[in-house]
Amino acid sequence: MIAFVITTIVCFITYLFLTTGSATADSDILGLWSQYEIIFGVVLSVISGVIARTIFVKESKRMANPAKWFIFLGYLVGPFFIGMAKANFDVAYRVITGKINPGIVRISPDLKTDLGITMLANSITLTPGTLTVDIDENKNDLYIHWINVKKEALEKKPVDCKYICGSFPKWIRRIAE
Amino acid sequence: MISEIFEIVIYIFLAIGVFFNLLAGIGLLRFPDVYTRLHAGTKCTTFGSIFLIGSVILLGLRMWWNNDADGSILAIHSIVALVAILVTNPTGAHALARAAHRSGVEPYGAVVDDLKGTIKPKAESKPKKKPVKKKKTSTKKEEGK
Known part of the structure; x- marks a missing residue:
């Protein structure tokens, strides 16, 4: 039942976002939607809530907590965006000078959920000098192509997380675990 | 007054976006192998697209x-x-890099390669042989006819 309600609400909010500007002269709500659009949206989201409830919500419901969404938004705007800006100047520097020292290293970020490891892999790909190549699905270890390998990082294997991810695993543990 | 400021910000965003997308193109030409090219192709295009789409969003907000x-x-x-690009761009780059490593492309000038040898080659070689045989037999039949 909770899964059905969550799915329906998310569907309805998405529908509202995608149908702004449908207001007509004789029927409008807040100047953005027409009444018919909203009624139809409710019907459609109840139908898709019935169909998709087992797929959309898995056994754990921890992502239904709105505080996590705000932490996620803060993560996107704060450390993630700064890391991405750094990454771009780093790539610009390497494009112009051609100085590279690449290698593929293994890190074990110690995250347990699929969502968390996906977020970490995507964040790593978009931040300075690193690209996720493969994953060890048994241990949730990531193989990373690193464009500028530091010598001191290679002394310990698997390579210490702090050289590659920075503060990302802390944030992701707060959001997804 | 506000709409003039919006106009200037939109132009600045467009300039930043075009610059980084251009940088991605130059990176694709200058880097030596597939992995380093993916570095240029993912980071710069995503960052550039954020600013290009940001300018469109600002234009829409001004109209609103x-x-x-x-x-x-x-x-x-x-x-x-924008959300679709942020999710799919790194995922696609990951799929390309993984496929490249599985088909035996070695990273150029690699100092270290922890991934080497962890993948079993047997699963790859089996399906490759079958279509080759079929092609040979089919050409023989055509010659016989």
């Missing part, structure tokens, strides 16, 4: 501010496109 409801459509649909 001027009581044009079409602006809301423009802004919100652009945000959806």
Whole structure:
């Protein structure tokens, strides 16, 4: 039942976002939607809530907590965006000078959920000098192509997380675990 | 006054976006192998696209501010496109890099390669042989006819 309600609400909010500007002269709500659009949206989201409830919500419901969404938004705007800006100047520097020292290293970020490891892999790909190549699905270890390998990082294997991810695993543990 | 400031910010965003997308193109030409090229192809295009789409969002918000409801459509649909790019671009790069490593492309000038030898080659070689045999037999039949 909770899964059905969550799915329906998310569907309805998405529908509202995608149908702004449908207001007509004789029927409008807040100047953005027409009444018919909203009624139809409710019907459609109840139908898709019935169909998709087992797929959309898995056994754990921890992502239904709105505080996590705000932490996620803060993560996107704060450390993630700064890391991405750094990454771009780093790539610009390497494009112009051609100085590279690449290698593929293994890190074990110690995250347990699929969502968390996906977020970490995507964040790593978009931040300075690193690209996720493969994953060890048994241990949730990531193989990373690193464009500028530091010598001191290679002394310990698997390579210490702090050289590659920075503060990302802390944030992701707060959001997804 | 506010709409003039918006106009200037939109032009600045467009300039930043075009610059980084251009940088991605130069990177694709200058880097030596597939992995380093993916570095240029993912980071710079995503960052450039954020600013390009950001300028479209600002334009939509300005239209919305001027009581044009079409602006809301423009802004919100652009945000959806931005989310799609943020999710799919690194995932696609990961799929390309993984496929390249599985088909035996070695990273250029690699200092270290922890991934080497962890993948079993048997699963790859089996399906490759079958279509080759079929092709040979089919050409023989055609010659016989």
